[in-house]
Amino acid sequence: MKRNFVCIECPRGCELTAETTQNGVNVTGNFCPRGERYTEAEMTCPRRIVTSTVRLTDGRMLSVKTDGEVKKEDIFVVMQKIKKLHPTPPVCIGNILEEHISENINLIATGNA
Amino acid sequence: MKKQLVIIGGGPAGLAAAVAAYDAGVRDMVVIEREEKAGGILKQCIHNGFGLTRFKESMTGPEYAQRFLDEVNARGIEIMTNTFVTGLGTDKKVTCMNESGVFTLEAGAVILAMGCRERSKGALNIAGTRPAGLFSAGTAQKYVNIYGYLPGKRVVILGSGDIGLIMARRMTLEGAKVECVCEIMEHSSGLRRNIAQCLDDFCIPLYLEHTIVEIKGKERVESVVIAQVDKEKQPIPGTEREIPCDTVLFSVGLIPENELTKETGLALDPHTKGCFVDENRETDVSGIFACGNVLHVHDLVDFVSEEAEVAGRAAAEYLINGDSEHVYIPTVAGENVGYVLPQRAGKGKDIKLYFRVRSAFRNAVIRVEAGEMVKTYKRIAVAPGEMENITIKAADFADAQSIRVSVTREA
Ligand code: SF4
Numbered sequence: 001m002k003r004n005f006v007c008i009e010c011p012r013g014c015e016l017t018a019e020t021t022q023n024g025v026n027v028t029g030n031f032c033p034r035g036e037r038y039t040e041a042e043m044t045c046p047r048r049i050v051t052s053t054v055r056l057t058d059g060r061m062l063s064v065k066t067d068g069e070v071k072k073e074d075i076f077v078v079m080q081k082i083k084k085l086h087p088t089p090p091v092c093i094g095n096i097l098e099e100h101i102s103e104n105i106n107l108i109a110t111g112n113a
Numbered sequence: 114m115k116k117q118l119v120i121i122g123g124g125p126a127g128l129a130a131a132v133a134a135y136d137a138g139v140r141d142m143v144v145i146e147r148e149e150k151a152g153g154i155l156k157q158c159i160h161n162g163f164g165l166t167r168f169k170e171s172m173t174g175p176e177y178a179q180r181f182l183d184e185v186n187a188r189g190i191e192i193m194t195n196t197f198v199t200g201l202g203t204d205k206k207v208t209c210m211n212e213s214g215v216f217t218l219e220a221g222a223v224i225l226a227m228g229c230r231e232r233s234k235g236a237l238n239i240a241g242t243r244p245a246g247l248f249s250a251g252t253a254q255k256y257v258n259i260y261g262y263l264p265g266k267r268v269v270i271l272g273s274g275d276i277g278l279i280m281a282r283r284m285t286l287e288g289a290k291v292e293c294v295c296e297i298m299e300h301s302s303g304l305r306r307n308i309a310q311c312l313d314d315f316c317i318p319l320y321l322e323h324t325i326v327e328i329k330g331k332e333r334v335e336s337v338v339i340a341q342v343d344k345e346k347q348p349i350p351g352t353e354r355e356i357p358c359d360t361v362l363f364s365v366g367l368i369p370e371n372e373l374t375k376e377t378g379l380a381l382d383p384h385t386k387g388c389f390v391d392e393n394r395e396t397d398v399s400g401i402f403a404c405g406n407v408l409h410v411h412d413l414v415d416f417v418s419e420e421a422e423v424a425g426r427a428a429a430e431y432l433i434n435g436d437s438e439h440v441y442i443p444t445v446a447g448e449n450v451g452y453v454l455p456q457r458a459g460k461g462k463d464i465k466l467y468f469r470v471r472s473a474f475r476n477a478v479i480r481v482e483a484g485e486m487v488k489t490y491k492r493i494a495v496a497p498g499e500m501e502n503i504t505i506k507a508a509d510f511a512d513a514q515s516i517r518v519s520v521t522r523e524a
Contacts (some may be wrong), residue, residue: 005309006305006306006308006309006313007306008306008309008310010165010166011162011165011166011304011412011413011499012304012307012499013304013305013309013499015305015494015495029144029493031493048310049161049171049312050286051160051161051173051285052159052286053159053257053261055261060260061259061260061261063159063173063174063175063258064159065159065161065173070303072314073458075286076286079286079287093175093176093179110159110172110173110175110176111175111179112178112179
């Protein structure tokens with residue numbers, strides 16, 4: 001069976017083909033080894049970094065991200081949790097705003113406020 | 114007031130140029146920024162994927178901007194915020210305006226780093242009313258990410274530029290339903306990875322060779338009519354389809370912000386819509402440099418930073434050692450190449466050529482010709498949305514009259 005993917009690991013965006021044979025999965029079209037790892041993850045458990053914003057207690061918005069990739073199916077669960085957060089400044093880049101927002105992944109600030 | 118170096122714009126280009134100029138020996142300089150905070154468009158680009166080329170890590174826009182702001186601050190470089198530049202002369206006098214009034218900076222050198230703005234033409238030729246709910250993708254991005262307001266609940270996006278793709282995902286995450294993205298061309302102008310992670314991940318359809326032919330609604334958008342287009346980009350009768358929505362985003366491309374430059378009297382390249390420059394990013398006026406999206410629209414900020422550093426170092430060199438003599442040859446966009454930057458190459462130095470192809474295809478061969486020298490480079494795929502670059506050694510074009518870049522399909 002053949003499946004096609006676009007690798008999102010870097011801007012090159014290689015178009016990958018994964019062919020499942022008796023000997024396992026054969027990936028072609030990748031310019032570097034990360035493409036293979038990406039395909040493997042896509043075929044078993046796709047994951048994504050989630051980026052969003054939270055409203056601070058002073059009313060301003062602060063940009064945030066997960067410090068690891070969350071399971072694709074958990075993205076909207078994470079978004080629901082993010083929407084409920086209202087941190088109080090001062091906040092610095094890298095500060096953890098919510099521990100273990102999904103599995104062992106934290107939500108961290110990507111801006112200073 | 115005199116200033117050795119004036120940098121117009123405090124976005125990624127301006128900040129990187131400032132750091133590079135400082136490190137090359139310039140101390141008396143100022144960065145003029147019209148907004149309250151420096152950082153430019155990166156402030157609202159909260160998604161990740163920046164810095165992969167430069168820092169080998171995936172950063173968000175605000176994080177990438179902060180890296181450079183920290184460098185600027187560590188060097189004590191002055192950033193004048195909330196300040197507009199209202200005029201620039203070929204004598205390098207920069208007229209500025211802010212709270213304290215209008216004032217003129219007499220600069221030894223100027224770096225243009227004003228960035229780009231969104232094309233608005235997409236909104237113009239569509240039939241129907243002009244109800245509320247029409248936004249450029251960048252404006253919508255600012256509403257959501259900076260002000261925290263969702264501009265609509267049911268969205269159709271016209272144009273598949275990267276900002277449109279990014280906003281399709283962003284608004285979906287915030288709870289809106291993005292009905293589809295319509296692209297009039299047969300390929301998207303956005304990065305492939307953005308189609309994958311912003312549309313495919315959320316099952317948002319991308320209709321290629323489709324456009325919006327009518328916007329309906331009185332006070333607020335109520336629906337749009339989309340249709341397939343033929344090879345001449347004309348809607349094909351009978352293919353119309355009405356899609357209910359309350360919001361339309363336009364993502365039909367970016368254009369260098371050169372209103373100021375035009376008034377200065379600098380010629381603009383009809384292909385890049387930016388100044389003509391040499392390998393130092395020096396314009397037709399010696400001592401005036403340009404870099405980043407004001408020069409040509411980049412798809413990756415990493416290349417903006419790189420280009421700004423070239424301009425920053427060159428401006429420092431100009432200020433410290435004066436104008437140097439150059440022998441130039443033109444760079445030429447050959448078959449299937451939209452433009453080549455810089456437009457002229459000074460002999461005696463290696464040159465990195467940046468260029469864009471006109472159409473997307475696989476198994477491409479890049480051909481660089483300079484006099485006797487012909488070099489070819491293979492690419493798995495090329496696309497107009499993805500800027501290519503090739504470095505040519507000085508010795509390879511020493512005797513040439515021009516450098517020509519073309520891209521063809523592998524035979
Ligand atoms: S395979 Fe490697 S080069 Fe290709 S997109 Fe993925 S990370 Fe980038």
